[in-house]
Amino acid sequence: MVEQDRTRRRRGVRSGAAENRSLPSYGAGEIDVPFVVRGTGEVIARDTYWEEHSHPTHELLWNRRGASTATTGARVWTITPSVGLWIPAGTPHSGWTPAGTWHHAAQFSVRAVPALADTTVAVEVTPLLRLLLDRLATEELDGAARARTEAVVLDLLAPSPVELLLRVPDAALLEPIVAAVREDPADGTTLAAWAARLGVSPRTVTRAFRAQTGLGFSQWVAAARVQHAIGLLAVGEEIEEVAERVGYRSASAFGAVFRRVTGTSPGRFRLQ
Known part of the structure; x- marks a missing residue:
């Protein structure tokens, strides 16, 4: 519950304003499902927090409209209409889906479908892949037609050249920085100012960020700002307004x- 409240605060959501969804946790293949691929879609009516859970199947998350996030461990993935997320069966994950998002999930049988990767990975969601997943979810197909469609879907699944990923450090030293930036991406506190506030050297802060995220302080702040910006662009905010809200003067x-x-550029992202 504490982590849930922290997530809500980072998203700027008042307590009780979001819907909570609780799903069970299963190990990989714990339930033998009677399908190869099964998809669902939903237009999310309220900001929705998905408590940590896991599936007996592999899962592909993608959105027809809007941007959402899924968290696996210390990694926060952004999901859009063009960049989906493959979550191997049995992987614990939680999620955040803003109101208005047209959210899709496809489940893949572990008996019939090998894992795309050993770990969670971003997937390129092409127009053809979307079309085929929609066909599996919405059309009544005979056995042969379904098998053909499923085979093409599996052929099209491939890691995305772009990962919309933010690694969130859990070092106690960095917790105040992470909280400040995720609550207000426009926070302009410099590395030197943070170091002075925390009573350490700027090099110590930089080393801690690199050790836990692979990025320096400025690079991590930029990634956090972009992740927030994607959500704003996805709901139609103007680029100039988004730039200001995430801390850029132009x-x-x-x-x-x-x-x-x-x-890609903010303008092209909005078109996608």
């Missing part, structure tokens, strides 16, 4: 950082 500066982190 749309061009924001655009440069966004391209460096995601591989």
Whole structure:
């Protein structure tokens, strides 16, 4: 419950304003499902927090509209219409889905489908893959047609060249920084100011970030800001407004950082 409240605070959600969903936890293959691929879709009516759970099946998460996040351990993944997330069977994960998101999940039998990877991995969701997953979820197919469609889906599954991933450090030293930036991405406290506030050297802060995330302080802040920006862009916020809300003085500066982190521009992302 404490972690749930922290998640709500980071998202700027008042206690009780979000819907809570609780799902069971299963080991990989613990339930023998009678399908190869089964998909579901839902337009999320309220901000929704999915408590930690795991599936007996592999899972592919993607959105037709909007951006959501899934958390596995210390990694927070952003899910969009073009970048989905493959979660191997039995992997504990939680999630956050804002109101208005058109959320999709496809389950894959561990008996019939080998894991795409040994660990959670971003997946490129192409228009053809979306079309085929929709067909499996919404059309009444005979056995042969379903098998053909499933086979093409499996052929199309591939890791994405872009990972919308934020590694969240859990070192006690960095906790105040992480909390401040995730609650307010526009927080402009410098590395030197944080170091002075924490009573350590800037090098100590930088080493801690690199050890836990592989990124320096500034790189991690940029990644956290971009993750927040993706959610705002996905619901139609103007690029200039988003830039200001995540701490950039100009749309061009924001655009440069966004391209460096995601591989695409804010404008192209909105079109996708």
